[in-house]
Amino acid sequence: MKFSKDFMFGVATSAAQVEGAALEDGKGLNIWDVYARIPGTITDGSTPDPACDHYHTWKQDVQTMKELGVDSYRFSFAWSRILPKGKGEINQKGLDFYKRLIDELHRNDIKPNATLYHWDLPYELEREGGWLNRDVVDWYGEYASLLFKEFGDSVPYWATINEPIATYVGYGQGWFAPGRIGEKFGRQANHHVLLAHGEGVRRFREENLKNSQIGIVVDIWHHHPLRPDHAEDIAIAELENEKAYRSYINPIFKGCYSDALLKYMEENNCMPDMKDGDMEKIAQKLDFFGLNCYNRVLDCADKSLLKLKKEINAGGNYMDNGNEKYPKAVYDAAKILVNDYQIGIPIIVTENGTYNCSEEFAADGRIHDTERIQYLNGFLEWIHKAIEEGIDIRGYYAWSLMDNWEWSAGYSYRFGLIHNNFETQERTWKDSAYWYQNLIRESRK
Numbered sequence: 536m537k538f539s540k541d542f543m544f545g546v547a548t549s550a551a552q553v554e555g556a557a558l559e560d561g562k563g564l565n566i567w568d569v570y571a572r573i574p575g576t577i578t579d580g581s582t583p584d585p586a587c588d589h590y591h592t593w594k595q596d597v598q599t600m601k602e603l604g605v606d607s608y609r610f611s612f613a614w615s616r617i618l619p620k621g622k623g624e625i626n627q628k629g630l631d632f633y634k635r636l637i638d639e640l641h642r643n644d645i646k647p648n649a650t651l652y653h654w655d656l657p658y659e660l661e662r663e664g665g666w667l668n669r670d671v672v673d674w675y676g677e678y679a680s681l682l683f684k685e686f687g688d689s690v691p692y693w694a695t696i697n698e699p700i701a702t703y704v705g706y707g708q709g710w711f712a713p714g715r716i717g718e719k720f721g722r723q724a725n726h727h728v729l730l731a732h733g734e735g736v737r738r739f740r741e742e743n744l745k746n747s748q749i750g751i752v753v754d755i756w757h758h759h760p761l762r763p764d765h766a767e768d769i770a771i772a773e774l775e776n777e778k779a780y781r782s783y784i785n786p787i788f789k790g791c792y793s794d795a796l797l798k799y800m801e802e803n804n805c806m807p808d809m810k811d812g813d814m815e816k817i818a819q820k821l822d823f824f825g826l827n828c829y830n831r832v833l834d835c836a837d838k839s840l841l842k843l844k845k846e847i848n849a850g851g852n853y854m855d856n857g858n859e860k861y862p863k864a865v866y867d868a869a870k871i872l873v874n875d876y877q878i879g880i881p882i883i884v885t886e887n888g889t890y891n892c893s894e895e896f897a898a899d900g901r902i903h904d905t906e907r908i909q910y911l912n913g914f915l916e917w918i919h920k921a922i923e924e925g926i927d928i929r930g931y932y933a934w935s936l937m938d939n940w941e942w943s944a945g946y947s948y949r950f951g952l953i954h955n956n957f958e959t960q961e962r963t964w965k966d967s968a969y970w971y972q973n974l975i976r977e978s979r980k
């Protein structure tokens with residue numbers, strides 16, 4: 536497996552998961568700062584502060600990236616660090632932090648790939664209804680324009696939103712911030728996040744940047760029927776796909792919600808309020824599609840069979856840690872984008888990674904996270920195959936540069952190539968980091 540010299544290798548993080556400094560230098564609270572303080576919401580009772588203290592260790596972290604040999608760093612801006620109340624007054628110190636980071640990346644020949652919104656809505660906006668208030672589209676638009684004007688071409692890749700489904704989970708299901716529950720809330724928040732995306736693209740085009748591209752990052756976890764010839768399983772998987780990733784890429788690429796989703800929303804009294812022209816606003820032409828891909832999902836009408844899925848399913852296999860390993864998921868997702876949606880723009884795999892590998896220090900002082908290497912390697916093989924078959928995939932970002940604050944799972948799920956000691960902030964390269972470094976080196980030969 537060898538990638539072309541211009542294939543972009545990167546590592547990814549997001550602001551709330553690595554920066555820490557949640558209350559420093561004028562940053563306002565975001566919905567996760569507040570949600571994490573509600574007892575019972577985060578598995579280990581932790582908060583996103585101090586996370587990896589990246590707000591202070593950014594320079595050292597960029598050096599680590601340099602040593603890894605990556606071409607690009609994907610990070611996100613913390614909206615409430617820049618606009619502490621979400622709108623209005625600007626926090627110059629927040630802008631300065633990202634300026635320092637972006638300059639340092641350029642000094643080290645690492646291309647910034649920045650996401651405007653990775654789940655951390657300013658809490659002051661939540662107090663006005665957050666993603667349920669249609670005004671959020673303009674609030675987001677103002678924030679986006681500010682960033683485009685401030686950083687413009689110094690960021691070659693911009694993404695409007697990371698995984699819009701997280702907003703659905705936060706407003707519909709309650710196990711993400713802000714913790715609201717109700718299908719109608721979830722669908723409404725979804726609709727607004729899509730509109731915000733469209734508004735972000737419009738604002739980006741207004742700036743007429745010459746060396747920057749814009750896209751969105753969506754995760755595709757395609758649902759498969761556990762029993763491929765069983766009508767009920769097929770129907771469940773179909774509907775789940777409609778409710779999940781297709782509810783984003785249909786509006787973005789086809790300018791509509793599917794009939795199946797509209798029927799579902801009608802029947803379940805959760806049709807979002809929409810206005811004429813919304814779909815045109817959402818379906819803007821993009822420059823690239825950011826694909827996050829971790830796995831597939833198996834559905835079955837008989838829940839007891841899901842427990843036995845190791846024995847039943849065809850095609851997947853299992854890692855020692857019990858998680859299904861289905862690296863073909865990324866190939867399937869790319870095919871869906873090209874064949875079913877004819878997206879006509881390059882794909883960048885913006886996230887892929889795993890947790891629950893061996894994370895202990897062995898007697899030799901190293902962390903032998905072999906399962907992670909197998910997992911990442913498996914996905915890269917399928918990406919390579921897709922490229923060989925003519926699919927335009929331009930890059931790959933491992934999630935994540937380092938262990939960080941994994942949302943509702945707190946510090947208990949470690950996804951990093953680099954181990955982080957959250958007490959001392961000491962970083963240690965895992966075997967997977969050395970493996971990734973080597974893979975990049977070999978591809979450059």
Ligand code: BGC
Pocket residue numbers: 549552697698754827886934941950
């Ligand atoms: C998110 C990341 C998260 C990762 C692992 C992705 O869906 O974008 O923020 O840490 O999955 O769960």
